[in-house]
Amino acid sequence: MIVKKILKVLGILLLILLFLVLILVIIVHINAKKNRPVMNETAAKGLELVKKDFTVTKLDAGDYTDMKFYGFMKFHVDQYRVEELGNLSVMTADMGFMQMCSFLITPYEKNLPVCTLDYMYILGSRKSYTEFYDLAADTGSGEYRGVQDMLKKMTSRFADLEESKTEPHWYDTYLSVFMHKKLKRADDARNQEMFCDALRTYLEAAKAADLSSPEEQARQVENTQSYCDGLIEKGGVSTDLFKRVLGEDKAHEFFDRVFFGTELYRS
Numbered sequence: 001m002i003v004k005k006i007l008k009v010l011g012i013l014l015l016i017l018l019f020l021v022l023i024l025v026i027i028v029h030i031n032a033k034k035n036r037p038v039m040n041e042t043a044a045k046g047l048e049l050v051k052k053d054f055t056v057t058k059l060d061a062g063d064y065t066d067m068k069f070y071g072f073m074k075f076h077v078d079q080y081r082v083e084e085l086g087n088l089s090v091m092t093a094d095m096g097f098m099q100m101c102s103f104l105i106t107p108y109e110k111n112l113p114v115c116t117l118d119y120m121y122i123l124g125s126r127k128s129y130t131e132f133y134d135l136a137a138d139t140g141s142g143e144y145r146g147v148q149d150m151l152k153k154m155t156s157r158f159a160d161l162e163e164s165k166t167e168p169h170w171y172d173t174y175l176s177v178f179m180h181k182k183l184k185r186a187d188d189a190r191n192q193e194m195f196c197d198a199l200r201t202y203l204e205a206a207k208a209a210d211l212s213s214p215e216e217q218a219r220q221v222e223n224t225q226s227y228c229d230g231l232i233e234k235g236g237v238s239t240d241l242f243k244r245v246l247g248e249d250k251a252h253e254f255f256d257r258v259f260f261g262t263e264l265y266r267s
């Protein structure tokens with residue numbers, strides 16, 4: 001009798017658990033369905049802005065174009081060569097509960113910071129990381145400081161948005177201009193405005209900047225390669241995932257050949 005009662009209670013608990021899981025799956029599905037169009041539109045607008053100012057050629061990312069991890073994490077990567085600027089990688093990710101657009105410009109042909117825009121859509125919340133890494137050949141030049149001033153002025157236009165706390169990382173030393181913001185779905189228009197404003201400001205600076213000499217380009221490639229090597233050796237949030245799933249060698253190849261594109265510019 002007691003055993004039957006226990007089994008009955010366990011059965012009820014199991015049904016409740018299954019019901020809660022079903023509700024969770026539905027919530028994730030509904031949010032993902034709402035987030036995907038916003039993510040894709042943001043990536044498309046970014047590419048549009050680059051094409052407006054520069055000649056862009058799509059490259060073949062090979063096996064790294066579409067990657068699927070753990071059965072539910074889907075990554076799509078498009079790689080481009082931006083004439084008189086450098087490498088552009090646009091990565092969108094769909095992980096069910098989270099969608100992400102990662103827009104990365106590595107400027108080997110001009111003395112500029114690396115531009116990385118990571119915009120995450122987590123159910124109804126948003127985390128938007130706008131970061132400019134000082135990997136240029138000459139970060140002390142007047143031209144470079146002028147670019148930094150333009151970018152800092154741009155960040156001030158979004159000072160009213162809530163800051164998103166981040167854990168300290170070894171590569172923070174390269175960050176002189178950045179925004180880490182926390183928003184909600186209701187702020188999607190402002191969030192996209194921030195993405196486009198940051199990218200537009202960067203591209204304006206890129207258009208005005210002089211082309212780097214072959215020696216300067218070589219230094220920028222080496223600085224970027226050193227940074228990529230550091231990500232593999234010391235780790236990073238997304239780097240650790242790629243290393244775990246692809247293996248260290250393949251993750252390194254993905255970074256060098258596609259994501260940062262150092263191989264394209266190594267003489």
